[in-house]
Amino acid sequence: xxxxxxxxxxxxxxxxxxxxxxxxxxxxxxxxxxxxxxxxxxxxxxxxxxxxxxxxxxxxxxxxxxxxxxxxxxxxxxxxxxxxxxxxxxxxxxxxxxxxxxxxxxxxxxxxxxxxxxxxxxxxxxxxxxxxxxxxxxxxxxxxxxxxxxxxxxxxxxxxxxxxxxxxxxxxxxxxxxxxxxxxxxxxxxxxxxxxxxxxxxxxxxxxxxxxxxxxxxxxxxxxxxxxxxxxxxxxxxxxxxxxxxxxxxxxxxxxxxxxxxxxxxxxxxxxxxxxxxxxxxxxxxxxxxxxxxxxxxxxxxxxxxxxxxxxxxxxxxxxxxxxxxxxxxxxxxxxxxxxxxxxxxxxxxxxxxxx
Numbered sequence: 001x002x003x004x005x006x007x008x009x010x011x012x013x014x015x016x017x018x019x020x021x022x023x024x025x026x027x028x029x030x031x032x033x034x035x036x037x038x039x040x041x042x043x044x045x046x047x048x049x050x051x052x053x054x055x056x057x058x059x060x061x062x063x064x065x066x067x068x069x070x071x072x073x074x075x076x077x078x079x080x081x082x083x084x085x086x087x088x089x090x091x092x093x094x095x096x097x098x099x100x101x102x103x104x105x106x107x108x109x110x111x112x113x114x115x116x117x118x119x120x121x122x123x124x125x126x127x128x129x130x131x132x133x134x135x136x137x138x139x140x141x142x143x144x145x146x147x148x149x150x151x152x153x154x155x156x157x158x159x160x161x162x163x164x165x166x167x168x169x170x171x172x173x174x175x176x177x178x179x180x181x182x183x184x185x186x187x188x189x190x191x192x193x194x195x196x197x198x199x200x201x202x203x204x205x206x207x208x209x210x211x212x213x214x215x216x217x218x219x220x221x222x223x224x225x226x227x228x229x230x231x232x233x234x235x236x237x238x239x240x241x242x243x244x245x246x247x248x249x250x251x252x253x254x255x256x257x258x259x260x261x262x263x264x265x266x267x268x269x270x271x272x273x274x275x276x277x278x279x280x281x282x283x284x285x286x287x288x289x290x291x292x293x294x295x296x297x298x299x300x301x302x303x304x305x306x307x308x309x310x311x312x313x314x315x316x317x318x319x320x321x322x323x324x325x326x327x328x329x330x331x332x333x334x335x336x337x338x339x340x341x342x343x344x345x346x347x348x349x350x351x352x353x354x355x356x
Contacts, residue, residue: 001033001054002026003061004088007081013074020081027084030058034091038098042108045098050122062092063132069139070218070284093137093144099125100148102155116156125152127162131223138226146230153233160237167241170220174250177217180205181261183253207265211278214258218281221288228295235299244296251289258282 007023009015037055040048048055066089067075075082099119103109110118119125130149138145153159205213228235238244259282266275 001037001058002029003058004030004065005061006065006067013077020078024080024084027088030062031084031088031091033058034088034095038091038094042104046110046118049099049124050118056124059092059095060129060132062088063129063136066136068135068219068222070222070281089136093141096133096137096148097144100151102151112155116152116158119152120156120158127159127166130159131166131227134227134230135219135223138230142230149227149231149234153231160233163234163237164241167238167243170224171241171243171246173216173220174246174254177213178250178254180213181254181257183257205261205265207271207274210261210265211274214262214278214281214285217258218285218288221285221292225288225291225295228292232299232302235296239296239300244293247289247293251286251293255282255286255289 005023005026007015008019037045037048066085075085098104102112102115130152133148134145228238259279262275262278262282266278268275
């Protein structure tokens with residue numbers, strides 16, 4: 001199968017001669033391949049997926065290179081481009097849904113354990129693939145994506161181990177961005193795989209480097225916000241590595257510095273369109289990071305609520321449990337004192353001081 005490639009365009013938004021036609025022809029081939037692939041019987045579909053690696057290569061190329069929600073509007077101005085893109089968008093998701101289904105009918109099924117082994121041992125679905133899927137489809141197809149994620153983690157618990165490694169990697173990337181903006185004393189080595197460009201020396205950023213960092217941080221924030229809003233078990237993995245505390249530090253120190261660099265580098269008369277675009281992206285980043293923190297903290301609150309409910313039922317019975325303060329039953333209108341107590345419960349007395 002042919003890989004998906006983004007449509008190249010010039011700085012003014014126009015397309016070089018012949019590029020649009022070539023891209024449309026490529027998309028037509030991909031559409032035909034996907035339609036054929038989805039029409040295969042159950043056993044042939046899985047044979048193709050397991051033994052023909054380029055099937056998943058095409059899916060992964062689309063998940064990686066297709067425009068996410070914060071830039072997809074750039075496609076809508078050309079109906080011909082948008083129509084074929086959106087058709088492929090739907091077909092790729094149909095493939096992903098089929099991959100997350102172990103029983104299609106009474107005659108076409110496999111055990112959940114076999115599904116988990118096929119997906120995991122053949123590297124058909126990986127944590128990066130699931131994260132890319134959340135970013136691309138999590139807003140439009142929230143319930144379907146949630147079902148796929150839930151199924152994957154249920155049929156193959158080994159994905160949780162991979163997720164732990166992914167969290168550690170994300171923390172490293174945030175440290176790298178902190179370091180680039182002068183908010184970290186951590187040493188970043190030339191051999192680190194997290195570097196975003198070939199030039200890693202900390203110093204004055206140019207506009208292109210700054211733009212790359214903004215998009216990288218936005219992509220990370222949006223992906224985490226959607227993924228953790230979909231998967232409660234994933235919130236537990238992130239909390240286990242105290243990711244929310246790392247996020248607080250990044251939000252309080254690095255995000256303001258990014259705004260300062262934006263004003264310094266881009267707020268000029270000849271770069272106003274870029275300035276408006278990057279400022280909008282930074283604003284979205286802030287919201288997505290706040291949502292990420294809320295999802296993790298909300299999971300912790302729910303765990304505390306359940307623990308207190310169980311304790312109250314054990315001590316006072318089901319009727320006595322109802323006399324506990326309202327905030328213990330899930331109200332989001334908690335006071336700062338309650339949050340401090342929660343922080344002490346989760347992180348100890350030192351960690352309580354790191355909450356915003």
